[in-house]
Amino acid sequence: MEEVEVVVAHSRRAALRVGDVFLKVDGDPAHADVEVRAMAMAPVPTPPILWHEPPVLAIAAVLGExxxxxxxxxxxxxxxxxxxxxxxxxxHEAPLPPWPGPRLEDVAAELDREYAWLLANDVLPAEVIRRNREIAQAALRPWEPVFIHGDLQITHVFVDGDEVTGVIDWSEAAPGDAMYDLAVLTLGHEERLDDLLAGYGAGADRDVIRAWWSLRGLVASRWLIEHGFDPDAPGCEFDVLRSRMREP
Incomplete structure (x- = not known):
């Protein structure tokens, strides 16, 4: 009998692995609908969908690590x-998904809310929070929307040797800012930005990517704390925010 591995679990969703099958359970069926549609549209390797019976989506494991x-x-x-x-x-060069993405005014409002919460709850030194809020401002500019993954964490991109074999977890895919994807993929691995951009090509704005590092760290921290995760774990959001203090 195959063991059941809990990959991630919180009040909104859970992901389980049974052998080579991943079962994603989500209280909001819209997330799985977006994931299925986005994987069908994306011009990159994605895991095969085995079946979809809300609230469960079953996908096959991808090769590599x-x-x-x-x-x-x-x-x-x-x-x-x-x-x-x-x-x-x-x-990012593919046709846009036909559903709406994040709006600049909503991103700015979320940043203001989370900035105030972080200051009020003393989870980090105030100077760290304020400095990152200053850096994050550079991300709050109009962007030309592209097809973004929306949660392109390093653990969501699989490679076998030098080849990308699969990109997983597409529930946040939408039209959005290209620099956001690049920032999320290098969050906590900023030393790999040059390598990433060598393959991405022209058009990346490093200042905006750095701004998104700060913005992501600021807006994600409360959610992580409230859902049982530790943003102060090595390499995670608090480390990223502290590291910005060393920049001119």
Whole structure:
């Protein structure tokens, strides 16, 4: 009998692995609907969908290993990172999904709310929070929407050697800012940005990517704390926010 592995679980969703099958259970059926539609549209490798019976989506495992994990150096080659950059570029050049994406005014409002919460709850030194809020401002500019993954974490990109074999977890896919995907993929692995951009090609704005590192860290921290995760774990959001203090 195959063992059941809990990959992630919180009040909104859970992901289980049974052998080579992943079962994703989500209280909001719209998330799985987006995931199914996005994987069908994406011009990059995605896991095969085995079946979909709300609230459960069953997908097959992909070959290879994740590009890396937070808190540990990525052992993937520079060529593999460049391949991830090239795959991200293909996604960003694809036709836009026909559903709405994040709006600039909503992102700005969320940042203001989370900034105030972080200051009020003393989870980090105030100067760290304020400095990152200053840096994050550069991300709050109009962007030309592209097809983004929306949650392109390092653990969501799989490689086998120097080849991308699959990109998973598409429930946040939407039209959005290309620099956001690049920032999320290098969050906590900022030293790999050059390798990623070598494959992505022209058009990346490093200042905006750095701004998204700060913005992502600020807006994600309360959710992580309230859902039982630790943003202060090595390489995670608090480390990213502290590291910005070393920048001019």
């Amino acid at each position: 994740a590009l890396g994990v937070l808190g540990e150096p990525s052992t993937a080659s520079r060529t593999a990172w460049a391949a991830a950059g090239a795959a991200t570029r293909r996604l």
